Amino acid sequence: xxxxxxxxxxxxxxxxxxxxxxxxxxxxxxxxxxxxxxxxxxxxxxxxxxxxxxxxxxxxxxxxxxxxxxxxxxxxxxxxxxxxxxxxxxxxxxxxxxxxxxxxxxxxxxxxxxxxxxxxxxxxxxxxxxxxxxxxxxxxxxxxxxxxxxxxxxxxxxxxxxxxxxxxxxxxxxxxxxxxxxxxxxxxxxxxxxxxxxxxxxxxxxxxxxxxxxxxxxxxxxxxxxx
Amino acid sequence: xxxxxxxxxxxxxxxxxxxxxxxxxxxxxxxxxxxxxxxxxxxxxxxxxxxxxxxxxxxxxxxxxxxxxxxxxxxxxxxxxxxxxxxxxxxxxxxxxxxxxxxxxxxxxxxxxxxxxxxxxxxxxxxxxxxxxxxxxxxxxxxxxxxxxxxxxxxxxxxxxxxxxxxxxxxxxxxxxxxxxxxxxxxxxxxxxxxxxxxxxxxxxxxxxxxxxxxxxxxxxxxxxxxxxxxxxxxxxxxxxxxxxxxxxxxxxxxxxxxxxxxxxxxxxxxxxxxxxxxxxxxxxxxxxxxxxxxxxxxxxxxxxxxxxxxxxxxxxxxxxxxxxxxxxxxxxxxxxxxxxxxxxxxxxxxxxxxxxxxxxxxxxxxxxxxxxxxxxxxxxxxxxxxxxxxxxxxxxxxxxxxxxxxxxxxxxxxxxxxxxxxxxxxxxxxxxxxxxxxxxxxxxxxxxxxxxxxxxxxxxxxxxxxxxxxxxxxxxxxxxx
Numbered sequence: 001x002x003x004x005x006x007x008x009x010x011x012x013x014x015x016x017x018x019x020x021x022x023x024x025x026x027x028x029x030x031x032x033x034x035x036x037x038x039x040x041x042x043x044x045x046x047x048x049x050x051x052x053x054x055x056x057x058x059x060x061x062x063x064x065x066x067x068x069x070x071x072x073x074x075x076x077x078x079x080x081x082x083x084x085x086x087x088x089x090x091x092x093x094x095x096x097x098x099x100x101x102x103x104x105x106x107x108x109x110x111x112x113x114x115x116x117x118x119x120x121x122x123x124x125x126x127x128x129x130x131x132x133x134x135x136x137x138x139x140x141x142x143x144x145x146x147x148x149x150x151x152x153x154x155x156x157x158x159x160x161x162x163x164x165x166x167x168x169x170x171x172x173x174x175x176x177x178x179x180x181x182x183x184x185x186x187x188x189x190x191x192x193x194x195x196x197x198x199x200x201x202x203x204x205x206x207x208x209x210x211x212x213x214x215x216x217x218x219x220x221x222x223x224x225x226x227x
Numbered sequence: 228x229x230x231x232x233x234x235x236x237x238x239x240x241x242x243x244x245x246x247x248x249x250x251x252x253x254x255x256x257x258x259x260x261x262x263x264x265x266x267x268x269x270x271x272x273x274x275x276x277x278x279x280x281x282x283x284x285x286x287x288x289x290x291x292x293x294x295x296x297x298x299x300x301x302x303x304x305x306x307x308x309x310x311x312x313x314x315x316x317x318x319x320x321x322x323x324x325x326x327x328x329x330x331x332x333x334x335x336x337x338x339x340x341x342x343x344x345x346x347x348x349x350x351x352x353x354x355x356x357x358x359x360x361x362x363x364x365x366x367x368x369x370x371x372x373x374x375x376x377x378x379x380x381x382x383x384x385x386x387x388x389x390x391x392x393x394x395x396x397x398x399x400x401x402x403x404x405x406x407x408x409x410x411x412x413x414x415x416x417x418x419x420x421x422x423x424x425x426x427x428x429x430x431x432x433x434x435x436x437x438x439x440x441x442x443x444x445x446x447x448x449x450x451x452x453x454x455x456x457x458x459x460x461x462x463x464x465x466x467x468x469x470x471x472x473x474x475x476x477x478x479x480x481x482x483x484x485x486x487x488x489x490x491x492x493x494x495x496x497x498x499x500x501x502x503x504x505x506x507x508x509x510x511x512x513x514x515x516x517x518x519x520x521x522x523x524x525x526x527x528x529x530x531x532x533x534x535x536x537x538x539x540x541x542x543x544x545x546x547x548x549x550x551x552x553x554x555x556x557x558x559x560x561x562x563x564x565x566x567x568x569x570x571x572x573x574x575x576x577x578x579x580x581x582x583x584x585x586x587x588x589x590x591x592x593x594x595x596x597x598x599x600x601x602x603x604x605x606x607x608x609x610x611x612x613x614x615x616x617x618x619x620x621x622x623x624x625x626x627x628x629x630x631x632x633x634x635x636x637x638x639x640x641x642x643x644x645x646x647x648x649x650x651x652x653x654x655x656x657x658x659x660x661x662x663x664x665x666x667x668x669x670x671x672x673x674x675x676x677x678x679x680x681x682x683x684x685x686x687x688x689x690x691x692x693x694x695x696x697x698x699x700x701x702x703x704x705x706x707x708x709x
Binding site: 133183 | 582583610638639640641642643673674675676677678679680684685687688689691692693695696697699700701703704705707708709
């Protein structure tokens with residue numbers, strides 16, 4: 001398997017007919033998408049920033065409420081309880097699904113083929129990867145690992161913000177986008193060591209666009225707060 | 228000499244009388260008078276003198292007569308001997324010569340191979356007209372021996388006129404002697420001289436009141452016979468070839484050194500797998516030279532030994548000290564061939580050589596004597612070295628059998644790797660080996676996924692994951708969001 005990267009580099013082809021983005025930008029995105037450490041850092045940075053901004057948003061709200069309460073004491077828990085907004089069952093189910101798929105799409109993109117992390121990937125479990133249900137098994141394992149986070153993150157991130165209809169649509173569309181990312185990542189796996197760069201870029205963009213969409217309410221609130 | 232001359236004169240005087248009185252001619256065929264007065268050819272002659280016939284005898288005739296008399300009339304012969312015996316009485320002022328051993332080297336610890344230079348120092352202060360000849364012998368007594376032994380060829384003679392005029396001393400030497408070369412013991416070694424001065428016999432160890440030793444001069448020379456044991460040069464000990472057929476020219480070689488330069492008796496002990504001695508053979512070699520035991524020469528191995536492992540050791544000694552080496556392994560005799568194998572081969576199901584394909588491994592085997600011959604197939608890739616694949620069993624046949632393994636030997640981790648394979652069989656082949664293999668011509672295809680994206684398998688996999696995520700979302704929403 002260690003030779004696969006070399007072979008991959010030799011046979012790597014760029015689908016020149018798929019000009020989704022200008023050449024310079026395409027090349028940049030291709031570089032970023034092929035750089036595992038950069039991609040993972042960016043992914044985690046967006047998540048960490050979302051968590052930090054959410055904490056700041058909650059802190060700012062608490063301070064404002066405290067300031068307008070004429071010196072009266074305000075309980076954080078009571079305030080959180082008062083602030084909580086139910087977003088609807090369909091939205092919640094779609095959001096949880098989207099967060100689970102976000103983790104799955106991330107794993108499929110970076111850890112399916114030996115292309116990015118030649119020493120840490122699905123094919124290092126040959127009994128699993130050699131079987132007909134290998135892709136599914138890999139996905140199930142990732143979904144199980146993501147289950148805990150997916151159960152609580154949407155509740156925390158979306159329960160304290162006014163979500164516009166557009167935001168909700170964007171969040172609900174994240175699921176299909178992540179499905180596209182997963183399909184394209186699997187396609188990369190089926191053609192490996194040939195790399196279809198267009199598919200890779202689309203999968204990469206779908207993954208990070210979905211992550212941004214899922215975190216957008218927090219970023220938007222933080223931007224509004226700053227203004 | 229004087230005694231001998233006197234006896235001869237008397238015999239010469241008596242013989243004619245005896246011949247006359249008994250009418251015996253000691254040498255009748257030579258007694259015919261010669262008219263010319265000259266003797267016949269030979270040493271005897273007869274002549275007439277004043278009417279008396281005078282028979283002259285040569286020495287051979289006289290000896291012949293004496294022997295005859297001794298045989299025919301021993302009593303008279305003995306009586307004649309008594310009549311003729313005149314005891315020799317040394318002159319009144321005669322003094323026995325002083326005889327000492329002179330050992331100038333001073334080396335008291337000697338080995339069996341040391342060449343000794345020992346001399347007889349003889350001082351004879353008698354006037355030359357009184358001196359008699361002195362006969363000397365060197366005697367030695369080795370370690371553990373009770374008695375002295377005269378060294379062969381050790382007689383030396385000093386005539387009366389062979390003494391130095393200055394100090395009346397004469398020297399005789401025994402140079403370069405190795406009297407204990409065959410000694411089987413070490414310890415005290417003693418030398419003495421016994422000599423005869425025509426008057427008496429003397430031994431230097433007893434003729435003096437007490438043992439004499441001054442400087443390099445001894446009445447008795449005591450030395451110490453010592454020995455250094457031989458040593459084996461471990462790095463020289465080998466058996467070549469260490470792995471061979473029973474009838475190959477196998478040779479055991481070793482080198483032993485004895486600092487004394489002794490000959491070394493080297494015995495090779497051939498041991499079986501349990502270190503039990505099977506045979507031994509001995510050679511005597513000079514110190515420092517290689518000793519070689521050729522298996523063929525000694526008939527060490529036969530066909531029945533094929534496939535056995537042997538070991539060996541040496542015992543060696545110089546006659547005094549013995550030692551042995553450690554036990555060394557070897558040789559390992561290759562088994563006799565039972566089967567003949569050839570043409571190991573592998574073919575992929577198609578030219579793409581994907582990891583998920585079947586590969587057809589084959590080997591031609593001629594097995595005419597091993598029933599239920601088992602043949603195992605192993606493949607080797609960097610990811611899976613020596614991976615067992617399958618076993619086939621074949622029976623005895625006079626025909627060459629093509630043994631085929633149609634297997635799927637690889638998994639995804641073998642993609643893009645070269646591979647080799649080998650067949651392992653339960654008998655020995657014509658190369659005295661129990662396996663034969665080969666290497667693939669090319670690599671396994673680097674493609675790692677068997678199914679294309681549009682295959683039902685891939686689609687089902689993706690749908691299963693998406694569905695699982697959706698179901699998970701709905702379940703979680705119902706459980707924790709209401």
